[in-house]
Amino acid sequence: MADILVIEDEQLIARLLKETLEMEGYQVAVVLNGKDAIPFALHEMPHLIIVDVMLPIMDGYEVIQQLRNHPKTMHIPILALSALGEPIDKIRAYDSDVDGYITKPFNTAELLARVRRQLRRIRQSCLSPLTGLPGGLQVVRAINYKLCRPEPWSILYLDLDNFKAFNDVYGFLTGNDMIVLVSNICQKVVYEHGNADDFIGHVGGDDFIVVTTPEPANSLCIQILSRYKEESIQFYRSEDVRRGSISGVDRKGRPYQFPLVSLSIGIVNSQQRRPYTIQEVSYMAAEAKRHAKLSSNNIFHVPFQPDKTYTDHSSPGNFSSSFPPSFACSLGMHAFHDVLHFVEKDTMAEC
Numbered sequence: 340m341a342d343i344l345v346i347e348d349e350q351l352i353a354r355l356l357k358e359t360l361e362m363e364g365y366q367v368a369v370v371l372n373g374k375d376a377i378p379f380a381l382h383e384m385p386h387l388i389i390v391d392v393m394l395p396i397m398d399g400y401e402v403i404q405q406l407r408n409h410p411k412t413m414h415i416p417i418l419a420l421s422a423l424g425e426p427i428d429k430i431r432a433y434d435s436d437v438d439g440y441i442t443k444p445f446n447t448a449e450l451l452a453r454v455r456r457q458l459r460r461i462r463q464s465c466l467s468p469l470t471g472l473p474g475g476l477q478v479v480r481a482i483n484y485k486l487c488r489p490e491p492w493s494i495l496y497l498d499l500d501n502f503k504a505f506n507d508v509y510g511f512l513t514g515n516d517m518i519v520l521v522s523n524i525c526q527k528v529v530y531e532h533g534n535a536d537d538f539i540g541h542v543g544g545d546d547f548i549v550v551t552t553p554e555p556a557n558s559l560c561i562q563i564l565s566r567y568k569e570e571s572i573q574f575y576r577s578e579d580v581r582r583g584s585i586s587g588v589d590r591k592g593r594p595y596q597f598p599l600v601s602l603s604i605g606i607v608n609s610q611q612r613r614p615y616t617i618q619e620v621s622y623m624a625a626e627a628k629r630h631a632k633l634s635s636n637n638i639f640h641v642p643f644q645p646d647k648t649y650t651d652h653s654s655p656g657n658f659s660s661s662f663p664p665s666f667a668c669s670l671g672m673h674a675f676h677d678v679l680h681f682v683e684k685d686t687m688a689e690c
Contacts, residue, residue, distance in 0.1 A: 342365040342385060343366070343368070343386065343389065344367075344369075344379065344389070345357060345367060345388075346369075346371075346373060346376040346388065346390040346399070346402060348394050352391075353371065356450075357369055360454070368385065376402055377406070380415070381409065381411055382535040386416075386458055387418070387461075388406065388415055388418070389418045389420055390402055391421065392421045399419065399421075400431075403417055407436050409536065410477060410481035410538055413477070414466070414473055415461070416457035416461050417437045418438060418440070419439070419441065420441050421441075421442060422442070465477065469518060469522075470522035470541045472540055472547070473541070474541045474543060478540040478542055482494065482548075482550060482620065484538075486617065486620070491552060492550065492608075493551050494549070494606070495549035495550075495556065495605070495606050496547075496548060496606075496607075497521060497548070497603070498604075498605075500601045501600050502517070504585055504597035505585060507587055508585050508597075517600065521547060521602065524567055527566075532562055533559055534555065537550065537551040553609075556608065560604045563602070564604065567602045584597060585597045585598075
């Protein structure tokens with residue numbers, strides 16, 4: 340994965356940018372046109388993008404608009420590059436929501452300073468400081484982005500079971516390592532087996548979201564769970580691995596054997612061509628979680644019952660609606676209400 344994506348059709352300038360940035364230790368990828376740059380950015384998820392606003396076929400402003408409109412790339416800093424240096428040109432770029440404007444020929448020291456500043460800013464504001472994944476409002480926007488489109492979608496909600504007991508025994512630093520492991524596994528598996536525009540978000544704590552489509556959803560589950568089971572062993576003492584449990588104390592201070600930390604993935608699929616709200620999705624996920632906790636085979640399908648309704652008791656007006664099928668993979672999943680903590684009317688997408 341590249342740290343920086345350069346979108347520049349003039350090969351001499353593209354090579355100069357690549358060499359300058361690589362001398363500073365960055366991994367740099369170059370795409371020579373805007374049309375190819377969009378799917379590349381969605382798949383590779385660079386940390387920063389430098390784009391020439393005067394590209395052929397699809398100009399830089401169209402590239403910027405598409406990147407800003409997609410929840411997977413909307414947070415990525417974008418530096419505009421242009422031979423035009425008049426105030427009106429800079430105003431147009433900033434109105435297009437770029438994070439900086441660099442004129443050709445560029446000053447190398449200024450370019451590097453702008454790159455460093457934007458990379459610091461994005462780490463400090465939009466991304467989880469632990470995993471580097473987007474969270475908060477970006478998770479909500481990513482879900483709404485799918486809900487507002489006619490294509491079928493799947494939402495995977497990942498959660499670590501018995502994680503508190505693990506933290507109490509092994510310490511929060513090792514707990515952080517476990518969370519980072521889940522993050523890395525999700526990113527690798529989605530990169531290798533998912534769609535280019537699949538979204539991965541860190542809801543908080545040990546909870547993660549993957550927004551994808553139904554076709555790869557089950558395969559993603561299997562791959563993530565398999566890799567987690569294999570790679571998480573490194574965090575345990577050998578005696579705990581042999582015993583298959585952690586020696587700790589419960590909430591009342593009594594000695595207790597806790598299971599090793601397992602990873603749970605709940606999946607909600609869209610199956611009907613009708614509008615959904617993020618609240619409805621949360622209740623479907625909660626239903627999947629409830630049944631999955633009672634499941635003996637770690638997978639539970641919630642059958643669609645046309646006459647079954649789910650009522651929102653959290654809002655003054657309440658509402659009822661019929662939900663489509665959903666299922667959960669592995670044992671359980673935290674309620675989607677963790678995500679709803681970030682939902683406000685002014686953050687909901689307009690379809």
